Amino acid sequence: MKCTQCKHNDCYHAGKNCTGFDAEDIKAIYAGEDKRIMTAATCIEGRNYMKMCRLEESVAFAQELGVKKIGLAFCIGLVKETKVIAAYFEKYFEVHSVCCKICGISKKHLDLEQIHADKFEAMCNPKIQAKVLADARTELNFSIGLCVGHDILFQRASATPVSCLVAKDRVLAHNPLGAVYSRYWRRKLGIDDGETRA
Numbered sequence: 001m002k003c004t005q006c007k008h009n010d011c012y013h014a015g016k017n018c019t020g021f022d023a024e025d026i027k028a029i030y031a032g033e034d035k036r037i038m039t040a041a042t043c044i045e046g047r048n049y050m051k052m053c054r055l056e057e058s059v060a061f062a063q064e065l066g067v068k069k070i071g072l073a074f075c076i077g078l079v080k081e082t083k084v085i086a087a088y089f090e091k092y093f094e095v096h097s098v099c100c101k102i103c104g105i106s107k108k109h110l111d112l113e114q115i116h117a118d119k120f121e122a123m124c125n126p127k128i129q130a131k132v133l134a135d136a137r138t139e140l141n142f143s144i145g146l147c148v149g150h151d152i153l154f155q156r157a158s159a160t161p162v163s164c165l166v167a168k169d170r171v172l173a174h175n176p177l178g179a180v181y182s183r184y185w186r187r188k189l190g191i192d193d194g195e196t197r198a
Helices: 008-015 025-030 034-047 055-063 076-089 126-134 148-158 181-189
Strands: 067-074 094-099 140-144 162-167
Touching: 034 055, 055 076, 055 140, 055 162, 067 076, 067 126, 076 094, 076 140, 076 162, 094 126, 126 148, 140 148, 148 162
Parallel strands: 067 094, 067 140, 140 162
Antiparallel strands: none
């Protein structure tokens, strides 16, 4: 599949099926907990389309699922932002939060590359973040600025579903699409499409 090269997007506009999966296959795939999540997500999209920011949608989604306990796995570099996010979530849920540097284990202990070889650097610990939130019995977790790769380990280890609230991008103020929207970044990345937008 190379959907990015499709010129008509008739799956969206006209219900064209390019895959070989029929409606019954799809119905079987979205069963049980997956159907419950899909139903909640579709409700939030339909009722609040272009009305809510991601933070508001996240609360509405969790409420639609009937969630009472939220977990926040965050990057220590976003502790101030996470405090604000936690304060908002705490209006609706019991919130548990865990930072990426939990346990304070040196990168050297696992033979991990350091940014500055002559200083102590605590490793990120996404699997323990997931364990701490599992022990707290959170029902839905959100990742906030976890590094590429660490986010994968957190999601894989999480005992409950995970949604990304903030994608880590230190250079572009945690807005990875900035590189797509900026012609300067597109040129730097060698993917400029010749458009003249900023």
